[in-house]
Amino acid sequence: MAKITASVYTSHVPAIGAAMDLGKTQEDYWKPVFAGYDFSKKWMKDNKPDVIFLVYNDHATAFSLDMIPTFAIGTAAEFTPADEGFGPRPVPKVIGHPDLASHIAQSVIQQDFDLTIVNKMDVDHGLTVPLSLMCGEQDPVKGSWPCPVIPFAVNVVQYPVPSGQRCFNLGKAIRKAIESYDQDLNVQIWGTGGMSHQLQGARAGLINREWDNAWLDKMIADPAAAAAVPHIDYVREAGSEGIELVMWLIARGAMSDVPYNAADATALIAARDHSTRVRHRFYHVPASNTAVGHLILENQ
Amino acid sequence: MALDKPYKDIPGTIIFDAEQSRKGYWLNQFCMSLMKAPNRDRFKANQRAYLDEWAMTEEQKQAVLDMDLNRAMQLGGNIYFLAKIGATHGRSFQQMAGSMTGLSEDAYRAMMVGGGRSIEGNRHLGEDGDAQPQQQPQGQAAPSKKA
16 A cells, blocks of 8 residues: 655745756855755655655646646656746656556545646646755756656646645545555655745735744644635735645645544544654745745654 | 635735736736747847737737836736746846835845845735835835935
């Protein structure tokens, strides 16, 4: 049986990718950002998963205004890093896991979440920057990512975007799907984006350190309460692009201390047998326009 | 019943909802075309001619030519789409975001290094934070107000 062993959360700022691609990581500006991931790179080596289920948002790359899927699962054999206007990032192509992805799509859709199945899609910085941060620089041709990755794109670009509650519940369904896969696989689920940032208008540059950290505390200790935070709070308190944080709740909802169904006694007891251990927590301002947040949670 | 838009009272912020998306459809689709290098070359060679190939309003075209991102946002642009224009001109996201605030590039960068823009006074319209309409443009209004 496949199981989720850990969840990883991180911002996915494009400038972080550019800093790595241009060899700027040791500059004074960037040093403290990357220092926050030193532990994480080592942890990744020591805890290499078989598959990463990577929740991110597409930034008007694979999805223009032609089609705007709320939740899209990548079922392809591979995904090419996208040209976002500067040329593609010089990183390895992303190898998918079509069989597990199709299994998850079937299970999650039958649990009443209407996913869009995507067989062809380029992946942008939302997906590749977290991989770079956790796995370090990789040669685009000779290098490779440590394992297959299932891209899972969430619309947080055009309103209406899904609620935190919807994302949290979807995470529970994804865990159920993974746990019903026959093969023994160690799966990590990553939630990316955020934390506070606003990229537009006179309020651009907004950062709310207190709110970010209070939200992290809540997401770790009382995720159901974090899931209940309404959209408007993210936008008002953490900036228009801070709404990306709802994606973290998908990963959090998939951890085993969260009951599938809070009204079901068996599920509640099963969840009580588990706890979540914080292996790493990091917060830094700024990376370009953004507050960088990062967490590693392990299932116990 | 009209759609509930609680975000309308946040200063200095345009939420890209269905109404904005309808307004900005061709502006944003033009931006998408800049993800291909040959299109970027053609656009840079003659911006006006390239823009005239799209069913955009004259105001939208002018906002692109002026790189007036606030105007482009008002006219239905979305920042992730507009970012492709910036990338075509070799501008970073920080330069683009900063250009919407009225602050100089250096002042904006310094604000970010100093911890970013404060939320205080910037939650609701009618407060007195630096992103409020009565403080615009920032970097010009602020010193004269203090004086």
